[in-house]
Amino acid sequence: MRKQKTKLAKTLNMRYKVVVLQEETFEEKASFTGKLWYWITGVSSAAVIVVMLTIAFIRATPLREYVAGMSLNGFERSRLIEAYTRIDSMEQVAAANTIYLDNLRQVIAGQAGETLEQAGGQHIAGKTTNPAPPAVADVGLSKDELALRQLVESGAPYDLPENPEAAHTGISSYTFYSPIKGIISSNFSAKEQHYAVDIAVKLNEPVRTTLSGNVVFASYTPETGYVVIVQHSNNLLSLYKHCASIIKKVGSFVRGGEVIAFAGDTGELSTGPHLHFELWHNGNPVNPTDYIAF
Known part of the structure; x- marks a missing residue:
């Protein structure tokens, strides 16, 4: 176990160099040197930042409507409830009007739903x-x-x-x-x-x-x-x-x-x-x- 820890520590402390070369002339344009654990930490941090920025962008834009699990804020929830309430009220009014018309036809004519063409x-x-x-x-x-x-x-x-x-x-x-x-x-x-x-x-x-x-x-x-x-x-x-x-x-x-x-x-x-x-x-x-x- 101790040998494995020592080997891992040596691996993480090994220095690596990233070089940027021009494709045709292989001229060195830039280079970055650092220990392996520096690179792992940097890449992980960058990935976390990208994920956080993406989540913040989605929550602040209408894109959140297309992502499952995104909850509505209070204002949007109230608007949604109001819309459903209006739809329910309209359905009740339509049903009441239908009943009224059916009763009126039955009372006056003694028959239900039968209308007259010319x-x-x-x-x-x-x-x-x-x-x-x-x-x-x-x-x-x-x-x-x-x-x-x-x-x-x-x-x-x-x-x-x-x-x-x-x-x-x-x-x-x-x-x-x-x-x-x-x-x-x-x-x-x-x-x-x-x-x-x-x-x-x-x-x-x-x-x-x-x-x-x-x-x-x-x-x-x-x-x-x-x-x-x-x-x-x-x-x-x-x-x-x-x-x-x-x-x-x-x-x-x-x-x-x-x-x-x-x-x-x-x-x-x-x-x-x-x-x-x-x-x-x-x-x-x-x-x-x-x-x-x-």
């Missing part, structure tokens, strides 16, 4: 009929939902407010498009529970949405025929009933003045070609003639 109408002795209107099923609906559906089909989907003027608050600044031009055959009357205006028009006249919004219902009901409901901002709904055909699907975004259907005479409650138009704000009926010139 349906062709046939005029028979002054009456518009649509070939093979879809059946409206009551299966799966509760008693409350069935009762609410009956109110919707009869023209009264919501309770009347105690103060009718409260329904007018908040929408007076809107610029409404006229859904159709014609002669008003029946006015809005809360006393008679007629929460709409009926506009007598020619068959298949284009029906336009009164404001921009999203179509939340587009289907057939036995009493009111083909119906389109558009949800606007500020809890405002517009309803278009007794249409001959519909050209928008549920979920479609429509701009104010865009054609969404064609006027007709469908449904058991219809007495001739006309548009039954309703406005509801915060669940309360609004007289359309207060804001729209037909």
Whole structure:
């Protein structure tokens, strides 16, 4: 053991010379002399310095994102948590909207998820009929939902407010498009529970949405025929009933003045070609003639 230590010590203390020569002339340009342990210590120190500088460079630049095990600082961690929170909130809102639309379709039409493409109408002795209107099923609906559906089909989907003027608050600044031009055959009357205006028009006249919004219902009901409901901002709904055909699907975004259907005479409650138009704000009926010139 002692001989091995002595031999190792002699080896480490041996002097070595590193010479830099010119390749063609072999002229000596530089030389470095030192003991072996000097060279080992120098090379090791240089390697450690290079590794430390590399780590410091990676941590101070975006390169750290590509290195496994590099932890985020407090600011970046908070931003990441905030981003995940926003994504989660958006998912919850999207799920809630989906449930809302599904419930609205079921309550009004008694059927789930079935939308209507453009349906062709046939005029028979002054009456518009649509070939093979879809059946409206009551299966799966509760008693409350069935009762609410009956109110919707009869023209009264919501309770009347105690103060009718409260329904007018908040929408007076809107610029409404006229859904159709014609002669008003029946006015809005809360006393008679007629929460709409009926506009007598020619068959298949284009029906336009009164404001921009999203179509939340587009289907057939036995009493009111083909119906389109558009949800606007500020809890405002517009309803278009007794249409001959519909050209928008549920979920479609429509701009104010865009054609969404064609006027007709469908449904058991219809007495001739006309548009039954309703406005509801915060669940309360609004007289359309207060804001729209037909």
